[in-house]
Amino acid sequence: MPRLALPTLLLLASFSAAALTPRSGWTFVPGGQDLLQSGSWGCVSQVTVNADNSLTLTAGANYITPVNTSGFKLLVNGDFSVLATLSEVSGTGALTLVGTLSTGPNFWNGLERLDVFVTGGSVAFSYWTGNSANAGYQSFKLPAGTGNPVTLEAARIGTQIVVFVNGTQAGQMADPGLFNSGQAYIGFNVYPSSTLNVLALAAAIPTSGPTNATVSSLTLTGLPPIPRxxxxxxxxxxxxxxxxxxxxxxxxxxxxxxxxxxxxxxxxxxxxxxxxxxxxxxxxxxxxxxxxxxxxxxxxxxxxxxxxxxxxxxxxxxxxxxxxxxxxxxxxxxxxxxxxxxxxxxxxxxxxxxxxxxxxxxxxxxxxxxxxxxxxxxxxxxxxxxxxxxxxxxxxxxxxxxxxxxxxxxxxxxxxxxxxxxxxxxxxxxxxxxxxxxxxxxxxxxxxxxxxxxxxxxxxxxxxxxxxxxxxxxxxxxxxxxxxxxxxxxxxxxxxxxxxxxxxxxxxxxxxxxxxxxxxxxxxxxxxxxxxxxxxxxxxxxxxxxxGPPATTGPPRAVSVNPTANTGSPQSLTFTFSDPRGWQDLDVVNILINTSLDGRQSCYLAYSRPSNVLYLVNDPGTALLPGLVLNGSGSLNNSQCSVNGAGTSAQGNGNDLTLTLNMTFGAGNNIIYMAARDLEGGNSGWQALGTWGVPGTAATGPAVGGVLPARSSGAGAQTFIFTFTDTNGWQDLGVVNVLINDALNGNQSCYLAYSRPDNVLYLVNDAGNALLAGLALSGSGTVGNSQCTVNGAASSASGSGNTLTLTLALSFPSGYAGNRLIYQAARSNGDVLNSGWQAAGSRTMQ
Known part of the structure; x- marks a missing residue:
């Protein structure tokens, strides 16, 4: 049976490559190539950020342990590692990973923490499991030729915590569950009267296998509004x-x-x-x-x-x-x-x-x-x-x-x-x-x-x-x-x-x-x-x-985009927003078109309803470009999209505001997010309501065809028809994937893998790290997790020419309510070619 890999999920940002290089068989976590540049370390006390983005940490008479809890954290579920190049003199400091922050009056209460450091001719672990001030300790001989600076890598691989020094394994110990929380904060421990220089920092995962690790931005300026x-x-x-x-x-x-x-x-x-x-x-x-x-x-x-x-x-x-x-x-x-x-x-x-x-x-x-x-x-x-x-x-x-x-x-x-x-x-x-x-x-x-x-x-x-x-x-x-x-x-x-x-x-x-x-x-x-x-x-x-009781009115809503899924450019898109106090109560509505909910290198638009002005955010996602008065002429442009003012308008009726935009996109597959804020400060939060693709160079090998219906809503059951193509014929397809969640994350999702050679459909468990028992299609039986259930009797797979059609009868529990994205991916036999994940549709679970 072909390997059913669980791919890396949730690309939040893209940064230039760090000086570090992953070991063979490993790759950087998306967004984790250079965690010095992207980690907002300037907000961490006791840390000095230098002009080249390296860090300097100096301790006085006592230990200092600055941990970055405001810039980012790793979301981990499976194998992962953190690499740090330190200007390391024995007895200076350590790379610190924290799975759970302290929860009590003593520093060690609830603390799950791992320190990795060089001491004399050894590299060592110190670790706390939340129950005692006394740390566990294990040390291993340094590999020959270890010099200064040194690259330390702390990895969770299966049930082991493994340390590598300059790419060479130095030792391992049984994992006491330090990262069972599903997260890891990164920091450093510096010894009294010492200075530690951090020259590079990155996170990595295996290139294949049951892994799921992502970089989650904690910078509050980057967080979407909280739904009201x-x-x-x-x-x-x-x-x-x-x-x-x-x-x-x-x-x-x-x-x-x-x-x-x-x-x-x-x-x-x-x-x-x-x-x-x-x-x-x-x-x-x-x-x-x-x-x-x-x-x-x-x-x-x-x-x-x-x-x-x-x-x-x-x-x-x-x-x-x-x-x-x-x-x-x-x-x-x-x-x-x-x-x-x-x-x-x-x-x-x-x-x-x-x-x-x-x-x-x-x-x-x-x-x-x-x-x-x-x-x-x-x-x-x-x-x-x-x-x-x-x-x-x-x-x-x-x-x-x-x-x-x-x-x-x-x-x-x-x-x-x-x-x-x-x-x-x-x-x-x-x-x-x-x-x-x-x-x-x-x-x-x-x-x-x-x-x-x-x-x-x-x-x-x-x-x-x-x-x-x-x-x-x-x-x-x-x-x-x-x-x-x-x-x-x-x-x-x-x-x-x-x-x-x-x-x-x-x-x-x-x-x-x-x-x-x-x-x-x-x-x-x-x-x-x-x-x-x-x-x-x-x-x-x-x-x-x-x-007293709440008012009968509620927050505004991002309602829909029409068409909800399509391809091509230019296009006229109609976006609808609603406010229970009337459309005049809307203040600002937002549209963000990108591969993920990230305002950088995106088509990110803000319409000010009181001033009737549409703004486009610049490529870095840091500032508004000059605005465009609607129902007029002119245009807005960045590297991802342009809006032609001549074909763009805004109209209000009752509770609804309709924004029609005449848009041109660059090539790529993107998700359409929408959000609305009212004059009282209430907001809808970001909602994924559609997808848009502009064809680029014709693909060779496997590709994603699409899903019908591309946009749906409702409670309970829905039958979807997914198509996948391969220029070498549909029999060349090995494994195709479908993932339904609010982001590209296999954790707590409806995550499916169909093995074409075996005609067997697999559903991934809730934790996103293992396959449940397979279901032969065109047969009987069901398979389910907490997010969805597949009815085998009403599901099937068929192929013709270059196209594989996968019909899945899915049902969703009420607890999985909310806007969900539908992603697809396809791989050829032997994993020679891979389409990558593509956002193909969306569904509002009720």
């Missing part, structure tokens, strides 16, 4: 002119699929945890770092969210160059002035508010000024001055004073009230007060006291935001504790809703899994709306109940 449900907390709050959100977040947290989905779906406002604070944004005098903060702002913009800036002035999180610099008062004042103008200027017009000063009142009685570098160096006038500079730097952002412990009525809240009242009397520009609301069941203020405090601040003309709420529970929390916690959340939201000047509530963290409470208050936790498994808690239900 219309029933989430933000939807309930939006209709009341209120904001509900989460703070204490960073790019690494939002890049995790489940956390990012919750953030974009449920919350309408975010506050960075540390990424806008002084030490993070100005790590050296006059040298600014905005990478992580930029990603958070971009994530918020992509998902129609607001952003609160946090913060300019605090007694904590100050860089040592400042606090140990022996600056005069005039010099320190100039530093603060320049810092506020630089950071506020960076985000001018992009944030709704800034916490200008944070926690300037003492944490305990008698609640005088909190000792700080700023108070000591500048005197008590630093607060007024910071607000004045913040207003000058960004006149549109609301300016807040933010503090903890003064949420109800009492001495601390009196001190906050008197502070801001005095500022107002002195003409200092201040717009609001942030009440942090870090409480527990014993000290949570009453609804009446919270409401009275908000009301008296409102009488001063100030807004109020609940900025950092959590309710710490003594662990283990009982059902009664969770119910009491829900009551506290309900009381706070009720008090806020009762006062028009209270306009937002944010928790400090998304879920109990990322809460700061267990680390700060050992023995306490369970403080947020979502639990450790990212499931909503009674507190979530309580907040939702106070906000």
């Amino acid at each position: 449900t219309g029933t989430a907390l933000r939807d309930r709050a939006d209709q009341r002119g209120y904001l509900v959100g989460a703070g204490g977040v960073g790019p690494s947290l939002l890049s995790m699929p489940a956390d990012g989905q919750i953030m974009g779906r449920e919350f309408g406002i975010l506050t960075p945890g540390n990424d806008m604070k002084f030490a993070e944004t100005e790590p050296a005098p006059g040298q600014y770092s905005f990478c992580a903060a930029d990603q958070l702002v971009a994530f918020a913009q992509a998902n129609g969210m607001k952003v609160r800036g946090h913060n300019f002035v605090w007694q904590q999180d100050l860089p040592t160059w400042l606090t140990s610099g022996n600056y005069t008062a005039a010099q320190a004042s100039g530093i603060l002035h320049d810092h506020i103008f630089a950071v506020a200027g960076r985000y001018k017009g992009k944030l709704i508010s800034w916490d200008v000063v944070n926690e300037a009142i003492a944490y305990g009685a008698p609640y005088g000024p909190q000792p700080s570098y700023w108070l000591t160096t500048l005197g008590s006038g630093y607060i007024d001055q910071a607000f004045i500079w913040a207003r000058q730097a960004d006149p549109t952002a609301k300016l807040f004073y933010n503090d903890t412990g003064g949420e109800g009525l009492g001495a601390k809240s009196d001190a906050v009230y008197n502070l801001v009242k005095g500022m107002i009397s002195r003409g200092v520009p201040i717009d609001g007060v942030g009440l942090q609301m870090h409480v527990n069941l014993a000290d949570a203020p009453s609804t009446a006291d919270i409401s009275a405090n908000i009301q008296r601040l409102g009488a001063l003309g100030l807004q109020v935001h609940i900025t950092e709420m959590d309710v710490a529970l003594l662990l283990p929390a009982s059902a009664a504790d969770l119910a009491a916690e829900a009551t506290v959340y309900q009381n706070v939201v009720t008090a806020c809703q009762a006062n028009a000047n209270c306009t937002a509530l944010l928790t400090w963290g998304i879920s109990d899994a990322d809460s700061w409470i267990p680390g700060f208050l050992p023995g306490y936790g369970e403080a947020l709306l979502y639990d450790q498994q990212l499931q909503p808690k009674p507190a979530y239900t309580a907040v939702a109940s106070v906000l």
Whole structure:
């Protein structure tokens, strides 16, 4: 029987080849040829990116282990490897792979990590499995002739972890399940007082066999918008002119699929945890770092969210160059002035508010000024001055004073009230007060006291935001504790809703899994709306109940493209979008035509409905080309497509917007993605709704013919007719493949392989790494996984001339709902020729 290889899937990007070379029988993961260039390492703390894209990591008195959790990760299911060329001196540092990040207060809790390093005349593994601070260890003799620099390769091959040095195998150990999570983050471990230089970095997979490894971009600016449900907390709050959100977040947290989905779906406002604070944004005098903060702002913009800036002035999180610099008062004042103008200027017009000063009142009685570098160096006038500079730097952002412990009525809240009242009397520009609301069941203020405090601040003309709420529970929390916690959340939201000047509530963290409470208050936790498994808690239900039922309207939809599948160029394509509030509520609609959901080297279009202007994104995917007013003349062009304005128009009717584009494409097979955003910031998320191919040079050997129907929708069963061709006759075909999923990924998919010589159809298992029992066609029986089932009695294969026709009667469970792409591929006998994967159609599963 011909080999039924599971090919490499999900090409996300294409980069120039790295200096590394895979071993014989291995090839680079698509997009993984040069992970220094493409990995966004400039956003990783403790890493310096050099002009040639090499990395330099220098440790002080302690170990450092920077792991790239914001730029990319590998999605792994099967054999894979990571190669790194290090300027390696024995005892300097290690290549680090992390399957599961730490999940607890100790660094090793839940941590699944592998370090590969040279030590003396050996190469060694250290590894953690999440259960102990003590690492496992194995070492092997270095191959002869190992020099400096050295290329280390850590590979999972079957059930073994194997290390190669300069392409030569040095040793192996049994895999303790370090990457069973299906992912691998890459980083480096540097020893105290050492410097490690990373000269090249890549990921590889076998050229054949049951493999599935891809590079997944974690850069938040590259993530598509999170689909909206219309029933989430933000939807309930939006209709009341209120904001509900989460703070204490960073790019690494939002890049995790489940956390990012919750953030974009449920919350309408975010506050960075540390990424806008002084030490993070100005790590050296006059040298600014905005990478992580930029990603958070971009994530918020992509998902129609607001952003609160946090913060300019605090007694904590100050860089040592400042606090140990022996600056005069005039010099320190100039530093603060320049810092506020630089950071506020960076985000001018992009944030709704800034916490200008944070926690300037003492944490305990008698609640005088909190000792700080700023108070000591500048005197008590630093607060007024910071607000004045913040207003000058960004006149549109609301300016807040933010503090903890003064949420109800009492001495601390009196001190906050008197502070801001005095500022107002002195003409200092201040717009609001942030009440942090870090409480527990014993000290949570009453609804009446919270409401009275908000009301008296409102009488001063100030807004109020609940900025950092959590309710710490003594662990283990009982059902009664969770119910009491829900009551506290309900009381706070009720008090806020009762006062028009209270306009937002944010928790400090998304879920109990990322809460700061267990680390700060050992023995306490369970403080947020979502639990450790990212499931909503009674507190979530309580907040939702106070906000009330969602509006009857929902997010906009990307509806269809017509024709849904075709070939040729030029063509007139009609795209339809819909908004339940009416087509005039649509803000921007997007069309992206490429081999995958990647805006680089693509035909990526954005139509601004309010201005009636169509934009095309440039080849690198970084900027808009000059716009084209529709119903006029002119054209748009990049290297992938052009749009002729004379045959292009936009029309609205009822809820639907129809965009007709007269387009010309270059040769290739592409997927048509569509997305829509409304004026309120709601969005459909990207939807794959069609395919388009423009013939190139006539293929020799196997090729993909197509699928009928090319576009379908519905629940349950559907019969598809797939065609494949071979210029050497249909009998030359060896194996043909069909894959139905939301991306070119064999994991959790309907992935089929038909062996033409044996007339046997195989379905791949859910994990995407093995074939289920075969099904002889034109026979009886069924074969199924969690995504689809094949009815053998209604399926068949036949050949004529150069064409193989494969008729498959498929049924899909309700749990596989959503827009799915249909890919096809064909290989000749003996794998001599291969068509590669081609997107042939799409189906909306209902």
